Amino acid sequence: MxxxxxxxxxxxxxxFVLTYFLGICPAIGASRRVESSIGLGLAASILMAVAALLxxxxxxxxxxxxxxxxxxxxxxxxxxxxxxxxxxxxVETVAPALHRSVGKYLPTxxxxxxxxxxxxxxxxxxxxxxxxxxxxVSAGGGFLLVMVIVSTIREKLExxxxxxxxxxxxxxxxxxxxxxxxxLAFDQAFLRNVVx
Amino acid sequence: xxxxxxxxxxxxxxxxxxxxxxxSSTARIMWAVTLCLVPAAGWGVYLYGSRALLVLxxxxxxxxxCEAAAARLASRATLRDGSAVLCGLLVGMSLSPAxxxxxxxxxxxxxxxxxxxxxxxxxxxxxxxxxAGRVFVAFSWPGFMATWVTPRTLAxxxxxxxxxxxxxxxxxxxxxxxxxxxxxREAGYPVSAIDGSVTSWLNVHVLGPIxxxxxxxxxxLFVGNVxxxxxxxxxxxxxxxxxxxxxxRIITWHIPAAFFIGFAVCTSAFGGxxxxxxxxxxxxxxxxxxxxFVLATFYMATDPxxxxxxxxxxxxYxxxxxxxxxxxxxxGQFPESVALAIILMNTVVPVIDRFxxxxxxxxxxxxxxx
Amino acid sequence: xxxxxxxxxxxxxAVFVTLIGLCPALAVTTHVVNALGLGTALLVxxxxxxxxxxxxxxxxxxxxxxxxxxxGAALFVTVVDLAMQAYxxxxxxxxxxxxxxxxxxxxxxxRADVFARQVVPVRAMLDGLGFGVGFLLxxxxxxxVREILGSGTITLFAMGDFDGVLVIPRMSEHxxxxxxxxxxxxxxxxxxxxxxxxxxxxxxxxxSGREEGT
Numbered sequence: 167m168x169x170x171x172x173x174x175x176x177x178x179x180x181x182f183v184l185t186y187f188l189g190i191c192p193a194i195g196a197s198r199r200v201e202s203s204i205g206l207g208l209a210a211s212i213l214m215a216v217a218a219l220l221x222x223x224x225x226x227x228x229x230x231x232x233x234x235x236x237x238x239x240x241x242x243x244x245x246x247x248x249x250x251x252x253x254x255x256x257v258e259t260v261a262p263a264l265h266r267s268v269g270k271y272l273p274t275x276x277x278x279x280x281x282x283x284x285x286x287x288x289x290x291x292x293x294x295x296x297x298x299x300x301x302x303v304s305a306g307g308g309f310l311l312v313m314v315i316v317s318t319i320r321e322k323l324e325x326x327x328x329x330x331x332x333x334x335x336x337x338x339x340x341x342x343x344x345x346x347x348x349x350l351a352f353d354q355a356f357l358r359n360v361v362x
Numbered sequence: 363x364x365x366x367x368x369x370x371x372x373x374x375x376x377x378x379x380x381x382x383x384x385x386s387s388t389a390r391i392m393w394a395v396t397l398c399l400v401p402a403a404g405w406g407v408y409l410y411g412s413r414a415l416l417v418l419x420x421x422x423x424x425x426x427x428c429e430a431a432a433a434r435l436a437s438r439a440t441l442r443d444g445s446a447v448l449c450g451l452l453v454g455m456s457l458s459p460a461x462x463x464x465x466x467x468x469x470x471x472x473x474x475x476x477x478x479x480x481x482x483x484x485x486x487x488x489x490x491x492x493x494a495g496r497v498f499v500a501f502s503w504p505g506f507m508a509t510w511v512t513p514r515t516l517a518x519x520x521x522x523x524x525x526x527x528x529x530x531x532x533x534x535x536x537x538x539x540x541x542x543x544x545x546x547r548e549a550g551y552p553v554s555a556i557d558g559s560v561t562s563w564l565n566v567h568v569l570g571p572i573x574x575x576x577x578x579x580x581x582x583l584f585v586g587n588v589x590x591x592x593x594x595x596x597x598x599x600x601x602x603x604x605x606x607x608x609x610x611r612i613i614t615w616h617i618p619a620a621f622f623i624g625f626a627v628c629t630s631a632f633g634g635x636x637x638x639x640x641x642x643x644x645x646x647x648x649x650x651x652x653x654x655f656v657l658a659t660f661y662m663a664t665d666p667x668x669x670x671x672x673x674x675x676x677x678x679y680x681x682x683x684x685x686x687x688x689x690x691x692x693x694g695q696f697p698e699s700v701a702l703a704i705i706l707m708n709t710v711v712p713v714i715d716r717f718x719x720x721x722x723x724x725x726x727x728x729x730x731x732x
Numbered sequence: 733x734x735x736x737x738x739x740x741x742x743x744x745x746a747v748f749v750t751l752i753g754l755c756p757a758l759a760v761t762t763h764v765v766n767a768l769g770l771g772t773a774l775l776v777x778x779x780x781x782x783x784x785x786x787x788x789x790x791x792x793x794x795x796x797x798x799x800x801x802x803x804g805a806a807l808f809v810t811v812v813d814l815a816m817q818a819y820x821x822x823x824x825x826x827x828x829x830x831x832x833x834x835x836x837x838x839x840x841x842x843r844a845d846v847f848a849r850q851v852v853p854v855r856a857m858l859d860g861l862g863f864g865v866g867f868l869l870x871x872x873x874x875x876x877v878r879e880i881l882g883s884g885t886i887t888l889f890a891m892g893d894f895d896g897v898l899v900i901p902r903m904s905e906h907x908x909x910x911x912x913x914x915x916x917x918x919x920x921x922x923x924x925x926x927x928x929x930x931x932x933x934x935x936x937x938x939x940s941g942r943e944e945g946t
Contacts, residue, residue, distance in 0.1 A: 185914045187758035191838055194754070200716070236814060239832040240806040247799055277802065279755050279836045286829040318712040319488055327482035329436065331926045339922030340480050344489050345709050347915040350501055351690055351702040359693040468908075476919065502910045 167291075169300055171361040176304035178352040182280055183312040184345060189280035193309075193316055194338045198324075201267075203317035204310070209271035211306025213253065214284045217246050218302030221285035222295050242285045250276025280309055316342055388484070391612050392444030396451060398603030399661065403455055405599050406592035409513035410459035414592045418454035421466035425450030428471050432479035445484045449473055452492035452662065455593020456654055456701065457499075460509040468502075469495035489708045490668045493658075493701045500696065510589050515554070522550035526590045527583065527652040528697035541639075542648045543579045551588070557581040583651040594654045604660045613664040616676035621659040624684025626650065636692070653698035655687070662701075668708045675711075675718035683707040736855045740843075740863030747870035747921070748928035755837070758917040760830050760871075763887040765896065767875035768868070769823045773812050774834050775864030780808045781840050782848040782860035789849045801844040802835065809835045839863060877920050882911030 167175070182188045192206055221242050229235050250272045257269035275281060284305045288298040319341050328337050407414045429446030433439060440446075453469045473495030478487045500507045512524045525533070530549045531542050540548070547553075561578045569576055582588060586596025593600075607613045626646045633644020649655070663669065663683055670679050683703045690699030747754065760766040784804045792800045813831045816824040824831065834840065843863055848856040879886060884904025890896035910916050 184918075187755045187914075187917065188833075190754050190758060236810060239810050239813065239835055240803065243802050243806045243835050244799060247802055277798070277836055277841060279833050282833060282836045283755075283829065286832055290829065315709055315713060318716060319709070322488065322712045322715075323481065323486070326486035327436075328486065329480070329482065331930045332480055332922075336922045336926035336929070337480065339918050339925060340476065341488075343915045343918030343922055344477065344494060344705075346913075346918055347494065347497060347501070347910070348489070348702065348705040348709055350497075350910075350913060350915065351686075351694055351699060351706060353695060355695040356690075356693050462906075498910055501913065502908045503906060504909075506906075 167297075168361050169297070171357065172293075172297060172300050173304045174352070174357055174360060176284075176301055177308040177311070178349065179354065179357050181308045181312060181349060182283065182305050183309055184342065184349050186283065188283040189278060189309050190342070192278065193313055193342065194335060198317065198320055200314065200317045200321060203313040205268045206271045206275065207306075207310030207313040208268045210275045210278065210280055211303065211310050212268070213246075213250055213272060213275050213281050214306040214309075215299060215302035216253065217249055217281045218284050218288050218293075218298040219295060220245060220249060222288060222293065222298040225289055238289065239286075242282060242289075246281050246285065247276050250281075280305070312342075312345070315345065388445070389443045392448050394606065394610060394612060395661065396444060396448045398606050399448075399451055399455065399593065399600075401603060402586075402596050402599040402657070403451065403593045405586055405596045406455065406459070406594075409515065409586070409595060410511055410592060411514065413511075414459040416463060417457055417459055417461060417466050417592060418451065420463045421454030421457070421470045422447055422450035424467040424470035425453065425474050428474035428479075432475060432483070436479070436483065438483065440483060443484065446474060449478075449492045449495075451593075452657075453495050455657065456492070456496045456591050458507065458510050458590075459592050460511045461503075461506050465499050465503060465506060469499040471495075472498045485667055488668060488712065489705055490662055490665050493662055493705050493708075496701050497705060500701075504696075513587070513589055513595070515587050516552070516589070519550060519552050522552075524589060525549060526697065527551075527588060527648070528691070532697040542645050543577060546579065551579075551582075553578045554582050554587055556585070557587070580647055580651065583648065588652070590652075591654060594657050597651050597656045600656045600660065607660065607664075613660065614673070614676070616673050617664050617669060617680040618659045620677040620680025621663055621684040621687075622650070624681035625655070625687050626684075628685055628688035632688070632692070649688075649691070653691075654700050658700040658704060663704050663707075668711060670711055670714045670718060672715075672718045675714045678714055678718070679707050679711060682710070733855065733858065736851075736858040737862040740859065741866040741869075744863075745866045745870060745928070747867060747874075748925050754921070755830070755833060758874075758914075758921060760827055761875035761878050761917060761920075762882070762912045763826075764872060764875045764879055765823065765887045765889060766826055767871040768888075769816070769820070770827055770830060770834075771864075771868030771871040773816065773827075773831055774837065774839070775861070775868055776812055777805060777808045777834050778840055778843065778864040778867075779857055779860035781805045782843055782856040783853050784808075785844040785848040786851060786853040786856035797845070797849065798841075801841060805840050805844075806835045839867060874917070874920055874924065877924070878911050878916055881908050882913075882916055883907050 176182070180186060183190055183193050189210065192210075224241055224245060225235075225238065229238060229241060234241075254265070254269050254272040257272065258265045261269075284302050287305075288301050291297075291301075293301055316338070320338060323337060323341070332340065403418060407418070425446045426441065430441055433441060450466075450470045453473060454466050457466055457469070473491035477489050477491040477494040478484065481487045508529070510524045510526055510529070512519075512522060516522060523530070527542070527546055530545050530551075534540075534545050557578055557580075560581045561576055564576055564581075583597070585598050588595055604613070604618075608615075629644040629649045630646045631642055631644065633646070633649065634640060634642065659680075663680065670676050683700075683706075686703035686706055687700045690702055691697070694702070696702070760770050781801070781804055785801055788800060788804075809832060812834075813824070816827075816831060843859060847859050851859075876886065880900060880903060884900045884902075884907040886898040886900070888896050888898065908916075911920070
């Protein structure tokens with residue numbers, strides 16, 4: 167797949183939140199403040215990009231040569247957890263300001279399905295290193311985009327007379343559902359028409 | 363809307379939707395817009411006969427019944443504000459006259475119950491209900507939605523395919539090497555006598571002196587002598603209705619203008635690429651006069667509840683919708699995607715408002731659209 | 733003791749109430765059989781993980797809890813994944829990455845962290861069983877709604893002459909295809925959530941659905 171195709175796939179056509187439903191918990195649960203959504207989304211994007219590259223390296227240089235591919239899930243999970251932990255320590259010492267807004271979310275995000283999701287998808291698609299990196303950045307960007315939009319809409323909804331039974335979680339789902347309906351515009355046919 | 367505290371069962375103050383200062387002015391606006399649409403809807407009924415009337419009636423009836431039920435659940439009386447009738451009419455007008463009657467019923471029900479009342483009724487919704495309802499049925503029953511009828515004015519023409527102009531262009535595929543109007547002629551669309559005489563009159567008296575020559579065929583598209591959705595055929599009648607909208611300041615120029623410019627710039631620049639005519643060879647006039655473009659830009663994208671509050675925001679929103687309409691028409695799965703483009707832009711309206719409001723006024727909107 | 737079992741079934745139902753572990757709930761529920769398969773896989777992993785966490789609770793140092801929980805879950809998931817590939821390859825292929833993704837299903841980590849590491853193995857097992865069955869039932873409910881409306885069918889396991897697909901006569905002619913697409917999943921869960929919190933609210937005042945992220 168071309169690089170443009172990968173970007174379109176992970177930002178729009180197979181948006182993590184709206185078509186794979188990965189990272190739906192933070193999108194629904196933690197998205198009531200726009201600022202924290204941006205922080206969480208950025209942390210996830212960074213971690214997804216690095217994790218996609220790291221898990222590609224682990225898979226290609228360690229698991230495949232040793233014939234240990236069945237341990238893939240196990241190795242990926244623990245390496246992503248460690249990555250989140252050390253990345254947070256790194257950000258904390260290098261850029262304390264960045265740590266307060268974005269870095270502090272890194273450990274939380276490292277146990278989220280978006281990061282393991284992109285690692286597994288990149289592995290299943292047999293992406294190379296650059297493709298994995300681009301896929302990670304794009305999927306993270308798509309996740310960030312949805313986080314920002316959903317949280318902004320939910321901030322607006324706080325002043326609307328939403329029926330009591332639907333307030334809170336249900337309306338967040340209905341909101342993302344309507345977003346997903348609009349995003350059906352970008353489907354596989356669209357991808358084929360654009361990248362051929 | 364401006365619901366007083368005691369009126370809401372939720373015991374909370376409803377936020378004023380932009381431009382709607384009180385209930386009576388909301389109702390006046392809604393009924394005025396509805397009346398402006400009647401000529402175009404009437405033209406659709408003339409073209410397609412009683413079947414079109416049935417589809418319109420099913421859409422409006424379903425919208426009204428759902429509105430009444432939802433309003434009753436919420437202990438409010440909203441039926442007379444006219445928004446349900448308008449929503450149903452817009453849904454019906456954007457459908458093919460050939461659809462089975464359950465489609466307008468479902469589309470209107472989805473629009474009113476899911477898109478509007480789940481968020482607390484008119485003013486709470488952030489997505490245009492009529493467009494969302496139409497998109498919902500388009501993805502649910504794509505086959506029915508792509509079945510068209512030959513209009514009365516073209517009946518009896520030999521070899522004419524019952525297809526919309528945009529459908530003709532899309533089915534010609536990416537390898538087509540002819541301009542859209544040529545494809546339309548190849549599909550059997552004739553040039554009517556009216557088109558011939560109006561075009562030649564225009565060329566002699568109006569366009570000739572300024573050095574422009576209008577090819578024949580566009581006038582047919584403009585007056586609505588063409589297959590398509592019930593209410594989208596006649597750009598002329600729809601534009602006549604907008605005179606009232608502008609005169610009564612129900613809509614402002616920002617969104618339609620930005621929408622048109624965004625779409626026209628993209629179409630003229632890149633619209634000719636597929637036919638290998640190079641850059642700046644797209645047929646803007648054809649693209650604007652076909653499909654639901656006029657209905658959507660003037661009557662749907664301008665919905666005050668689901669569009670930005672400020673002039674600058676409206677320009678961004680309109681231009682975005684115009685560009686997306688071009689992208690989705692060129693690369694999307696449906697020949698006509700103006701509805702999808704608008705609801706995609708609806709999702710980012712709160713974000714636009716956040717960045718385009720001069721001073722952060724907290725949760726309550728204090729500015730009204732200019 | 734009995735409360736350990738019933739807690740996860742309704743009162744703190746993972747899908748509709750505490751909102752954890754939703755990714756699979758949405759993605760695989762286009763067919764009932766997928767929901768049953770993934771629900772069962774999660775049930776097995778959750779029980780195994782809860783028991784092992786409880787057994788290891790005094791041995792592992794607190795700062796290593798997360799890696800230990802996740803590592804344990806990853807091992808169980810690997811076993812379940814390999815078993816599914818061997819015995820139900822077709823189902824395993826349809827579930828795709830959502831079986832390995834059970835590791836980071838919030839339900840596993842949440843139950844380990846909140847409950848299993850503080851109690852004896854039997855209680856941890858009952859808790860896992862309750863939450864797992866609650867999850868399985870919720871998943872099946874969502875899948876039933878979506879598949880009936882969206883395809884007009886109910887897909888189960890193929891057995892003997894029965895090809896595994898129940899066709900609902902009139903519904904299958906012109907189903908609401910959006911329901912098996914992404915928006916259908918989100919809308920279904922949204923309205924089911926509202927129904928669930930409404931019925932719960934009748935028995936327990938003031939409960940309108942807690943929100944928990946991640």
